[in-house]
Each structure stands twice: as structure tokens, then as C-alpha cells.
Amino acid sequence: MERLTRWVLAHRLPVVLVWVAFALAGGALAAGTVDRLSYETRLPDRPGQAANDALAQRFAQTGGRNSPLLLTVTLPEGKTVTDPRVRDQWRTLVGTVTPSGGRSVSFDDPGGAALLSADGRTTVALVYPRADASNAPYQRSLPRIGATVAQARIGGAPVELTGQPVLSGRNSGAEPSPIYETLLGAAGALLVLVLVFASGLAVVPLLMAAVAIPTTFLLVRGITTATDVSFIVQFLVALIGLGVAIDYALLVVTRWREERAKLGAGPEARRNAVIAALGSAGRAVVLSGATVAISLAALVALPVPFLRSVGYAGLLIPLVSVAVAVTLLPVLLYTWGDRLDRPRRRHRPDSPMWTRIAGFTTRRPALSAVLSGVVLLALAAPVLGLRLGQPATATLAQGGAPAQSFARIVEAGFGEGVARPVEVLVPAAAAETLAGRLGGLDGVAGAVAPGDWVAEGNRVIDVWTTADPSSSAGRDTVTEVLQTARQTPGALAGGTPAFDVDFIDAVYGSLGLILLLVAVATFVVLAWTLRSIVLPLKALLLNALSTCAAYGVVVVIWQWGHGSGLLFDTPAVGAITIWIPMAVFAFLFGLSMDYEVFILHRVRETHLELTARGVEDTLVPSVVTGISRTGRLVTSAALILFLAFTALASVPVTDVRMFATALAAGIIIDATVVRGVLTPALITLLGRSNWWFPSRRRVPVPVGERV
Missing domain, CATH: 1.20.1640.10 (Multidrug efflux transporter AcrB transmembrane domain)
Structure with missing residues (x-):
């Protein structure tokens, strides 16, 4: 250097x-x-991706990775949608709002009985406009559809537009x-x-x-x-x-x-x-x-x-x-x-406040380690309830008219999964049989196979679950639907629920091996640099603990909703987006290790200086000096990162906000509880073993070395 x-x-x-x-x-x-940046997420060589690609190719970019718009109406008491005049009005409206090249299905289509409520007063139509490869796939068609729906009346009742593309706000443009x-x-x-x-x-x-x-x-x-x-x-x-x-x-x-x-x-x-x-x-x-x-x-x-x-x-x-x-x-x-x-x-290089904190932790290392450990374990405990998936549809944009419309759809018995159906592409000859089998599965609220959803000898079946596909029950049903569909020769099962299942498998299927490789590589670098086996092991364990604490905070705020309304004016979303835990680990593990490196380098530097001066007991002075001279620096650096992540959390994208919340919480927890208290306490408790290194004598460290 x-x-x-x-x-x-x-x-x-x-x-x-x-x-x-x-x-x-x-x-x-x-x-x-x-x-040049892309808004598309692909999973090469996965069955759900293959199905969605086939749907996009054969049905002009409708459906597949993009959920349908939901058109719904509820008639007053004494009226039913099956009345011939109302039926004609509904058929005309659905045809009008379906864009050129799009596709739709309603109760009026053969096999569409699942889209009519038991009392006959409420109906839902699934509308798939052509999508663009952008963050707002329905941006071009949604304004026109919304304007048409706003003016429509069916049997004297207003028509409402909802669905995940509307609720998520992705199509604002x-x-x-x-x-x-x-x-x-x-x-x-x-x-x-x-x-x-x-x-x-x-x-x-x-x-x-x-x-x-x-x-x-x-x-x-x-x-x-x-x-x-x-x-x-x-x-x-x-x-x-x-x-x-x-x-x-x-x-x-x-x-x-x-x-x-x-x-x-x-x-x-x-x-x-x-x-x-x-x-x-x-x-x-x-x-x-x-x-x-x-x-x-x-x-x-x-x-x-x-x-x-x-x-x-x-x-x-x-x-x-x-x-x-x-x-x-x-x-x-x-x-x-x-x-x-x-x-x-x-x-003044030494911080009085951090000198006092370091002095206390080195005098009472066991107490400091236990108290800080309890705090971290309490913060990390909610991670045991972590649920991966897309946010539950019912949690999106609560309080608005589209959210109220979706709530009425669920209350009418259509099932939460109607907003995100599984789409099965199957040879036309097998469509009716397979639709009947899928519709009869436990947890399935409906299955439709419109006769005009045909292309190149294949038909599309839409299957949706009673529970939201992100819930435990909904995911189990989706898995059974996928397994049943894929047993039919030539059938492909896609849609967003299938994509989620594949995403989880792709990201977390080899998680153990990836984490092991990262841990080993980090350990080797730290061990060789710090000339210690114990300190890198401690750093890895503390990083894992602080990362779990960040996960716990995200679960509490976003999955459970304790604070999401106050901080982001958003209710609980019910699940943590699939990619976030892995991305948080990758960023937070490295960023929090920064502070460990800063502290350990200064502790080791002081240790070498004191040893060169002939001081026998260098442990406590090294720790106190290291913390007092890096504590203010680490907390200032962490505060700057925290403010950057807070700014990131203002981005109007729910996934990005979750990600920023995890990073902001993790970096503050790490810089204060972990590095400020637990790290010096453990170094003090470990004593001379901190500096154990197998080949220390054969690879001497120059006494005056500065790191």
C-alpha cells in the first residue's frame, strides 16, 4: 500500500x-x-418459465407472468347476472374492454360457471391485455379500460376494476x-x-x-x-x-x-x-x-x-x-x-463516550455479551416465521376502491387466488378433462378453459386457489395443481404462482453450498490478514446473527405489519418477496463486515504497538483503544449508510422498500449492538486465543507492521 x-x-x-x-x-x-436496464425477471431452464414463454409466444404477450385485470359487478337484491338482458350487457362490456389481441373469460363462456357467485348477483371476468416488457406492462391499455369501466352500468349497478396490476400500482406509467x-x-x-x-x-x-x-x-x-x-x-x-x-x-x-x-x-x-x-x-x-x-x-x-x-x-x-x-x-x-x-x-482521536462503553464491556464482558446476545436473539426470533412469496393481493393498496372491490370478490366466494391464477397450456383434446381434474382438487376455487383460448392446437386453462398463492395453504394447493397438470403429456403450467415456486427453488435450492463458499472465502481472507483463526470465526458468527436480526425486523414490519403503516402507509403484505433475503444477506454480510474489519484492524494495530513496547497484558488496552478510536467512526459511517438506505426506502416500489428496510435495520443493529458491545465483550472473554494462528512462528509478523 x-x-x-x-x-x-x-x-x-x-x-x-x-x-x-x-x-x-x-x-x-x-x-x-x-x-438499457431491464424490467423482466427470467428463470432459464425452469418449467414455469417455459410455460410463460410459450404463452407469450402463442397468445401475443397476454397472461403468463402478468396477472389478469378483474372486472366485477354486484347487482342489487332481487337481480341476477344470469338475467338475459344483464347477460347481454355483461358480454358486450367484457368484449369492449378486452383490447385487440387480448383475451378474456367470463361466466358467459362455456365452463365459466366458477366466475359466478352462488347467489347469482356477483360475477368476475378475467381480462388479459397485451403486455409490454416494462415495469408497467399494462400502461398502454389500462387507461382506456379504466375509462370504459368507470362509465359502465350493468343492471343499473356500477362496474368495478381491480386485480393485482391495479392494486400494486405498477401501471401508473x-x-x-x-x-x-x-x-x-x-x-x-x-x-x-x-x-x-x-x-x-x-x-x-x-x-x-x-x-x-x-x-x-x-x-x-x-x-x-x-x-x-x-x-x-x-x-x-x-x-x-x-x-x-x-x-x-x-x-x-x-x-x-x-x-x-x-x-x-x-x-x-x-x-x-x-x-x-x-x-x-x-x-x-x-x-x-x-x-x-x-x-x-x-x-x-x-x-x-x-x-x-x-x-x-x-x-x-x-x-x-x-x-x-x-x-x-x-x-x-x-x-x-x-x-x-x-x-x-x-x-481528539479517542471518543470519550466509546471509551466509557469499551471500559464497561471489558470490565463486565460476560454481562455485556449476555445482554447484547439476548437483544439480538429477540430481534432475530421472528425470522422463524419468515414466509417467502409475493405480497398477498388482499394487502395491496388497502382502503382504495380497487381494494374494496377485491374484498367483495373474496367475500362472494371466488377465492383470493383469482387475482393470480395458474395458467396451464395443454393440448386442446385434453383441456376439458384436465380442467375438470384441476377444478376438483382441494383448495381450488375455480378452473376455466374458454373455447377461444386456442392457438397452435393448444388451449389455456386458468386455475385459481381459495387461499392466496403466497400463503402456506395457497402454496400447497399451487404445488398440487402444478404436479397434476404436468402429468398430462404436453402440458405446461405457468402464471405467477408457478414462477414463484420455481424462483424459490432456483434461489434457495443450493443455498447451503453458496453460504458455505462465501463463509470459507471470507474466513480465509480475514484469517490471513489478521493472523488469527478465532477472530474470523467470531466475525462470521456475529455477521450471521446480525443478518438474522435484520430479517426479523423485516418480518415484523412488512410481513406482520407492525410499523409498515406508520413508516410507509402500507399494511402488512403477508410475505417477504422471494429475492430479498438472499440479496440482503449478500449486501449486509459484506457491509457489516466492514465495521468488524475496521475495529479488528485497530485492535490488532494497538496490540502490536503495545507488544513492541514490552507491555505484557495487551488485551484490555488494545480493545479499549480500538473501540474508542473506531466507535465514533463506525457509528458515523453506519449512520451515513442508514440515511442512504432510508432514502432508498422512499422509492415507490414495495420490493425496494423491503430491501432498504432490512439493510437500514441491519446496519444500525450491527454498528451498535454487535460491534459496539458484543464484539469487544467476546474479544475480552476469548483472551489470548484471539491471536491463535497455526503457522504464526513460521510466518512472523513484523512488530512495527501497520494494517
């Missing part, structure tokens, strides 16, 4: 010009990069953009940095983020030429990139300030301060970036292109941030650091 820093300082102008060129190019091409959220996160970060530095140095980490983010976008643009990249990546690069780049720069600038206070004035002192800061904090930043990259490799290893693209972009975020922190930042500190550090005040 010292050699790199000296080279960078000797070539300051080329280094600056290269980074400026990258940032300007990335910024200029950012809009085009965003346009507003394309999400990270600009507002990034500015919000940057404003919060600047406030924290002003409080930390109380000088012009507060702008330095933001400048590093301003270079790292567009540079990462430039690299993402390159990835889009080779594979599809999810639209979620723009938010991750902008907001997680903001937090990570600032955190790394914050660590280096803080250490530079400390070294600068020791070395005095003069050009050589300025140079040596930069070299010393990068020799210590710079190594910690590189190791932190490596651990984040390793954890994100879990997403790259998954057979899901959507998550792979998130993993690719996620890998770029820490790598670019590290590169900026160890090349551009030293130049800025050497050239402008002293001028920006004004008004210059006496800097």
Missing part, C-alpha cells in the same frame, strides 16, 4: 485526469445506461428514478460529515462518492452489452454506492487527520501523513472491499439472471469505491487537505 501511495502522489495529475474522465463519461451516459433519493441521501450524509469533521473536510467523502457513482454506472453500461441488468441496479449503485464510497473515504480521512496532527507542518510531513493513513486505513479499506465483494459473489453464483445482475453491479460498488479511496483521495488530501481542514480545531 505504501508503494502504491507513493506512486499515486508522484503522478497526481494523470490520476486526477483519469478519474475525472471516468466520472464525466459515466455522468454523460447515465441516462442511456438507465434506459411513472418510471422510477434514483435522482431524488440520491440527493436526499447525500444531504443526510453531508450533515453527518459536518458534525464529524466540523471543517471543510466534510465535502471530501462526498466528492469521492461523486466520482465513484458515475464511474460505476459507466461500468454497468458495459455489463448491459453482455447481459440483462435489472432496473433495481440504478438504485443500488446510486444509494449503496453513495454510502460505501463515503464510508471508505471517511475512514481514510479520519486516519489522515490523526496522522497529520502527529507529524507537524511541511511538504514532507504532508506526504508522510498521507502515506501513513493509507498504510493503515487504506489496507482496512481494501480488505473491507474484498469482503463485500466476496459476499456479493453469492448472487453471481445463483442461476437467476436478475440476481446475477444485481451481484455484478454490487461487486462494482465496493471495488470502484476502494479504487477511488486509495488513488484519488490521497491526491486530494495531499494537495488540498490542509486548506480544507479549516477551521482547524484540536482533534
